[in-house]
Amino acid sequence: MSTPRDASGRMPGVAEIRAVPAAAWRRACLDAHAHGERFGGLFSHLPASGPPRLRAVFSTPAGERLITCEATEGAVETIVDVIPAAGWDEREAHDLHAISFIGHEPLRPLIDHHAPLEAWTVPTVGEDVHQVAVGPIHAGVIESGHFRFHVVGERILHLDVRLSYKRRGLETAAAGRSLGDGIAYAQRACAACAVTNTVAYAQACEAALGLQPDDHLRRARTVLLELERVYNHLNDISAICAGVGFAPGAMAYAALKERAQRLNERLAWHRFLFDTVSVGRSAISFDRQEAADARRELAAIGQEHQLVWRDLRFVSSLQERLEGVATLSAADAERLGAVGPAARASGLRDDHRIHSPHLSYSGFSVAVAEAASGDVAARTNQRALELHQSLELLDDLLTQPLEPGTVRRCGEEASTAVGRVESPRGVTVCVVVREGDRLAALHLRTGSYANWPVLAHAVVGELLPDFPLINKSFELCYACADR
Amino acid sequence: MFVLLNHLQRLRRATPPSPVRARGSLAVRHVDAGSCNGCEHELAAATNPFYDLQQYGLNVVASPRHADVLLVTGAITTRMAGPLRTAYEAMPEPRLVAALGDCALGCNLLGDQAELAGPLEAILPVDLRIPGCPPTPKAIAQALTAALHRLATD
The missing domain is CATH 1.10.645.10 (Cytochrome-c3 Hydrogenase, chain B)
Structure with missing residues (x-):
C-alpha cells in the first residue's frame, strides 16, 4: 500500500519548514492562515545555545508546515488578533522563555504561578461583582487546577483558568x-x-x-x-x-x-x-x-x-x-x-x-x-x-x-x-x-x-x-x- | 427508568461481595499532586458498581477537615507541594497518609527535576502504600478495606 504524498513529494507528517526572521514572523503565520492552513500550535524552545526559538504548526489536508524563527530581540508581533486559538500558546511562551508578543495586550501570565492575582485575572468591576476561587484541590476525585470565577449573583461574568499545577516538565x-x-x-x-x-x-x-x-x-x-x-x-x-x-x-x-x-x-x-x-x-x-x-x-x-x-x-x-x-x-x-x-x-x-x-x-x-x-x-x-x-x-x-x-x-x-x-x-x-x-x-x-x-x-x-x-x-x- | 434501575439491581446481585468486611468507616480525601490522571480514573472506578467502596464504609469526602485518610496521587510537583501540605494541616488527628500509585511512591518518575518535589515520602509521613501504574480499582479497594480492617481490629 503506497502512501499519498503531497504536491512537493514530502511524506505525510514531514513538515515543510519555513524559517523566517523575527520581523517576518507575523506575516508568515498570517499568510499561512489566509491560505486556509489550520493552526495547530505555537511552541517556544530554548536550545542549548542561542536565543529561544518559536515554532508554529499549520496544516492542510495535503501536509504540514512549520514556521520557525529565532526570537533574537526577545519579541515578535502577535498573531492572536487574527488567530485567537494561539492565545494560550503565546502566554505560555512568554512565561517560559520571556518572549514578548507585541500587540497581545495585556499578555497575562498563564503558567507563571508567582504572578500576583491582578496580573493573571481579568479585572471586573460593577455592582455586586465578586470573585469565587475554586481549587487547585477540588471536592471530588478530580485533577488539580485553579478556577477564578467572576460572578454576579450566581451568574458567571468571566472565568480565568489557571492550570499547570501538575506541570512535570x-x-x-x-x-x-x-x-x-x-x-x-x-x-x-x-x-x-x-x-x-x-x-x-x-x-x-x-x-x-x-x-x-x-x-x-x-x-x-x-x-x-x-x-x-x-x-x-x-x-x-x-x-x-x-x-x-x-x-x-x-x-x-x-x-x-x-x-x-x-x-x-x-x-x-x-x-x-x-x-x-x-x-x-x-x-x-x-x-x-x-x-x-x-x-x-x-x-x-x-x-x-x-x-x-x-x-x-x-x-x-x-x-x-x-x-x-x-x-x-x-x-x-x-x-x-x-x-x-x-x-x-x-x-x-x-x-x-x-x-x-x-x-x-x-x-x-x-x-x-x-x-x-x-x-x-x-x-x-x-x-x-x-x-x-x-x-x-x-x-x-x-x-x-x-x-x-x-x-x-x-x-x-x-x-x-x-x-x-x-x-x-x-x-x-x-x-x-x-x-x-x-x-x-x-x-x-x-x-x-x-x-x-x-x-x-x-x-x-x-x-x-x-x-x-x-x-x-x-x-x-x-x-x-x-x- | 425502570429498565435502568432493574439493570443496576441485576448487576449488583451478580457482583460478589468483598471478602474483607470490617466495622467502622474511613473518610478519604484525595489530592492529585501531579498525576497523569490514571490514578484518578481508577480511584473513581473503585466506587463503580463492581467494587462499590462506599458499601464497605469507605467514602471520598469533599474536605480534608472531614477526612481520616489523605490519599495522594502523582509525582508531587513543586506547584502542588504547598496545597498538599495545606490539606494535610487541615485534617484532624488521628490522620493517615496514603500514597496511591508508583509516581507518589517515587518509582520510575519522569519529568524535569526542577518541577518535581516528590516522592510523597519527602513531604509527608506515609502510612499506606498502594503500588501500581496505575493501581487497579481492585487493588485500591483491597488496600483500603484492609487498612480499615486493621484499624478496626487494633
Whole structure:
C-alpha cells in the first residue's frame, strides 16, 4: 500500500519548514492562515545555545508546515488578533522563555504561578461583582487546577483558568533522550489519552526517519485508538450524569466503562493500554480467538449502552438539565479553534480521522448530529453518536486476527516532523525535532489544550452551580494540558 | 427508568461481595499532586458498581477537615507541594497518609527535576502504600478495606 504524498513529494507528517526572521514572523503565520492552513500550535524552545526559538504548526489536508524563527530581540508581533486559538500558546511562551508578543495586550501570565492575582485575572468591576476561587484541590476525585470565577449573583461574568499545577516538565525532560525512549514521556502526559499521544509521537518519529507503517501496524494502532475512545466516551457520559446528580445513569455508564477497561486489560495487558505503542513496530497482536472474543464483548457493551441510553432519553429530569446549557455557537467554535466532540456538537464537520493515511480509517465519515445545537445536551449526544461509530469500526477491524506490524523505509530522513491524531477530546499535535537518534525538542499540544480556552468562553453567562456539568460536557484533561 | 434501575439491581446481585468486611468507616480525601490522571480514573472506578467502596464504609469526602485518610496521587510537583501540605494541616488527628500509585511512591518518575518535589515520602509521613501504574480499582479497594480492617481490629 503506497502512501499519498503531497504536491512537493514530502511524506505525510514531514513538515515543510519555513524559517523566517523575527520581523517576518507575523506575516508568515498570517499568510499561512489566509491560505486556509489550520493552526495547530505555537511552541517556544530554548536550545542549548542561542536565543529561544518559536515554532508554529499549520496544516492542510495535503501536509504540514512549520514556521520557525529565532526570537533574537526577545519579541515578535502577535498573531492572536487574527488567530485567537494561539492565545494560550503565546502566554505560555512568554512565561517560559520571556518572549514578548507585541500587540497581545495585556499578555497575562498563564503558567507563571508567582504572578500576583491582578496580573493573571481579568479585572471586573460593577455592582455586586465578586470573585469565587475554586481549587487547585477540588471536592471530588478530580485533577488539580485553579478556577477564578467572576460572578454576579450566581451568574458567571468571566472565568480565568489557571492550570499547570501538575506541570512535570515532561517535554523538557524528554529532550536529549533517544527517539525510542521519548515515547514514555508522551505516554506519561496523560493516561486517558495515552494511546493518542503515543501514536502521534510514533507517527512523528517515523515520518522524520522516512518510515511508514505497514497494514498490520496501521490496523493495530487504529484498534487501540478506538478502544481508548470507547472507554473515554463511556466515562464522559457517566460523568455528565454525575454532573447533574443522576446516579443511576452515572453508575450504569461507570459499569460499562469498567467492562471496556477489563477488555483492554485482556487484549493488551493494561486497562489504559499503556506500552502498546512503540516507534517503528507494534507492541501488540492477537489471534483469531482473542479478536472474536473482543468483538463479542464490544457487541455486548454496545447493546447494553443502547438499552441504557434509550432509558436516559426519556428521563426528563436529566434531559432538561442538559438542554440549552453553555451553548457554543459554530462561529465561536471555529474562531476559537475548538476541536473534537465539542466542536462537532456545535456543527463543525471536523475530525482528523478522515485525514489519517497512516491509520485504517478508509471510508470513515465525520459524525455530526442533525441537531448540533452546541449545548451540554448536544455534547452528550455527540459522545453517544461517536461511541456507536467507534464500536462499528472496531467490529469491522476485529474480524481478522492482529499480526505483529512493522515499518518500511520509503522516504528521506528529515529533522522535523508532525504527528496528528484525533483523541477522544479532539486533535492532538505532536512535533518532534531530532538530532540524529536524539530528541532535540518535543512539543505536545493535545485536544484538551485547544479546548480549555473554549470552555472558559462557553461558561460566560451560565450559572456557577452548572460549572461542574459544563466542565464534564467538555471533559478536558488537566494532565495533558500541564505536561 | 425502570429498565435502568432493574439493570443496576441485576448487576449488583451478580457482583460478589468483598471478602474483607470490617466495622467502622474511613473518610478519604484525595489530592492529585501531579498525576497523569490514571490514578484518578481508577480511584473513581473503585466506587463503580463492581467494587462499590462506599458499601464497605469507605467514602471520598469533599474536605480534608472531614477526612481520616489523605490519599495522594502523582509525582508531587513543586506547584502542588504547598496545597498538599495545606490539606494535610487541615485534617484532624488521628490522620493517615496514603500514597496511591508508583509516581507518589517515587518509582520510575519522569519529568524535569526542577518541577518535581516528590516522592510523597519527602513531604509527608506515609502510612499506606498502594503500588501500581496505575493501581487497579481492585487493588485500591483491597488496600483500603484492609487498612480499615486493621484499624478496626487494633
